Amino acid sequence: MHRLCKRLACCSRRRREEDDIVAITRRSVEEDYDLLHVVGDGKTCRVYRAQSKVDPKSIVAVKVIQTAYLSTPSRVDALQCELRALSQLRAHPRVLTLFAVYQDDNTVALVTSYVRGGQLVPALCARNSINEHTIRQLVRELVEVLAEMHSRGITHRDLKPENLLLxxxxxxxxxxxxxxxxxGTDDAGNKSSQPMVGLCGTGPFMAPEVFNKxxxxxxxVDIWALGVCVYVLLxxxxxxxxxxxSVLEDKIRAGDYSMPSHQQVSATARSFVATCLNVRAADRPSATSLLRHPWLDLxxxxxxxTxxxxxxxxxxxAAYANPSTAAPCIHTSLQANSNRPR
Structure with missing residues (x-):
């Protein structure tokens, strides 16, 4: 077994009592689940729609990570942090439920709830008609999730429409x-005061302060990304x-944007976006405060x-949902390795 995966299992045992982290099962996920087809494919993992062999009616999502990718302590620590975050939030109805984690010689697999609606923007595009009220209902749910996450000390750092499902x-x-x-902890679960630093997230959704070395x-930073998400949806x-x-950084630091004049957006929605996209982090409201914004008063x-x-x-x-038809832009997630303990 890969020595770094042994470290992952060790970290899991150490943190389980404090964080109620999901235990790691030491066998292949395919012993318990049939991997039916790929629903997502990235640089670091592949996500399958899968079926339980014990209960064929149980359909789940399985995220499979090759142990070859877990070649550095920082990558193992990042995975451990993801497991801890999902474990702490698994009771929240707006976060994927983490059911199990499997580990064998070649892979680490996360078994989660399967969301049939798919990514948010394509799902909205598939509807015959949507309006601003549709968007604000969804945004209120997102802000409620952020309020819970932040109360637990969890910062997502890669909030974007692609990471929202319906x-x-x-x-x-x-x-x-x-x-x-x-x-309050480092990403391996050790007690630490290590702060968040370094370039991290997806270009157009990164807050100005993220660029400060x-x-x-x-x-x-999640509140800023929330503002960008809402702008995209509107x-x-x-x-x-x-x-x-470098050009993107300059634009973000300046905070200079405008709503397209040909699209009808309410004044309260514009106010909500402007509140989130304040270039001074200290002047951005908390997620809890945002729940009191008039736009989110349903x-x-x-x-x-309407x-x-x-x-x-x-x-x-639709063009946003299908980037191949749009102008090129930086949409690759960046991980701040400087923020990971060595």
Whole structure:
């Protein structure tokens, strides 16, 4: 067995009592599940729709990571942090439920709930009609998740529409805690005051302070990313865009953006986005405070909330959902290795 995977199992045993982390099963996931087909494929893992061999009616998602990828302590620590975050949040209805973790000589596999609706933006595009009220309902669910995460000291650090799924009941699910940070401990689970530092996240969704080398930042980076997500859902575009990271950084630091004039967006929605996209992290509200923003008061009714998105707006969302049809932009997740203990 790969020595780093042994370290992962050791960390799991050490943290299980304190964090109620899901125990690691020492055998291949394929002994208990049939991997039916691939539903997601990335640089670091492959995600399958799978079926339980014990209960064929039980359909789950299985994220398979090759142990060859776990070639450095920082990558093992990142996986351990993901397991801890999912374990702490597994009772939350808007986060994937982590059922089990399997480990053999070649792979580590995470078994989670399967979300049939798929990624948020393509799922919205598949509908005949959506409006601003649809978006604010989903955003309120997302802010509720962030409030719970941040109260537990968990910062996602890669919040973006691609990491949001829609379930059968049209409710949101947050996924991919692969570069999350848990406050008060290092990513291996040891007691530490190590802060979040370093370039981390996905280009257009990164907050200005993330670009400050070796300067610690806080969970307010998730609030900035939330603002970018809402902007995308309301317009079909990211507010800051460039195929060059240096240019993108300048745009983000300046915080200079505008809503497309041809798309009807309410004043309260614009206010919500502006509140999140404050270039000063200290002036951004907490997730708990954002729940009191007028735009998220679902009892408040305005005619603009119910106006169906135009065909042009839906076309913009479809283009975002299919990057091959859009202009090139930096959409690769970055992991801040400087933030991982060696």
């Amino acid at each position: 379930d059968d009941g049209d409710h949101l699910k947050v996924v991919d805690f692969g570069i999350a940070h848990i406050q 070796d300067v610690p930042y806080t969970s307010k 317009t079909g575009h990211v507010p800051f865009e460039s195929k060059f990271m 009892d408040q009714v305005q005619s603009v909330f 106006v169906p998105f135009t065909p042009d707006h839906m076309a913009c969302l």
